[in-house]
Amino acid sequence: MTTAGNGGSALLARLRDDQKESLRSGNKERLSIIRMALSAIRNAEIEKGKGASLTDPEVIAVLSGMVRKIDESVEQFEKAGRVDLADKERLERQILKEYLPRPLDEGELDRLLDEAIRETGASSPREMGNVMKWLAPHTSGRADNRLVSQKVKARLGE
Numbered sequence: 123m124t125t126a127g128n129g130g131s132a133l134l135a136r137l138r139d140d141q142k143e144s145l146r147s148g149n150k151e152r153l154s155i156i157r158m159a160l161s162a163i164r165n166a167e168i169e170k171g172k173g174a175s176l177t178d179p180e181v182i183a184v185l186s187g188m189v190r191k192i193d194e195s196v197e198q199f200e201k202a203g204r205v206d207l208a209d210k211e212r213l214e215r216q217i218l219k220e221y222l223p224r225p226l227d228e229g230e231l232d233r234l235l236d237e238a239i240r241e242t243g244a245s246s247p248r249e250m251g252n253v254m255k256w257l258a259p260h261t262s263g264r265a266d267n268r269l270v271s272q273k274v275k276a277r278l279g280e
Contacts, residue, residue, distance in 0.1 A: 138160070140152075141153065144156060166180065179263070186222060189219060195211045196212060235277060244278060247278045249278065
C-alpha cells in the first residue's frame with residue numbers, strides 16, 4: 123500500500139489507488155462512490171486549512187459521517203417505500219465500510235469502557251467528558267458515539 127505525500131493518510135492513498143483500479147476495470151458504481159468519498163475528504167482538508175492533509179483518524183471520521191448519513195437516508199427511503207433508492211444507498215454504505223476499521227463488539231467496548239474509567243479515575247457523571255476523551259481514539263470509526271455515550275452515562279450513573 124502506498125502512502126500519501128507529507129506524512130498523509132495511508133487510507134487516503136488506498137482510496138486513490140482503488141479509484142484508479144475502478145476506473146481501469148470499468149466498475150462505475152464503485153468509482154462513483156469512491157469519488158464521492160474523496161470529494162468529502164477534499165472538502166474536509168479545505169476546511170482544515172491551507173495545504174492541510176488529513177490523518178487516517180480524520181479520514182475515518184469523514185467516512186464514518188458519510189455512513190451515518192447513508193443510514194439515515196436508508197431509513198427515510200424505506201419509510202417512503204423507495205426500496206430502489208434504499209438499495210442504492212446500501213451499496214454505497216457497503217463500499218464505504220470497506221475502508222473503515224472493524225467495528226468493536228459489545229465485549230470489546232465494555233472492556234475499553236472499564237479501562238477508560240480505571241485510567242481516568244472517573245466515578246461520577248460529571249467526569250463523563252474525561253472518559254469520552256480517553257475513549258475517542260480507541261472507538262473512532264469503530265463504535266457509534268451515541269452508544270458509547272449511553273454506556274458511559276449508564277456506567278457512571280450507577
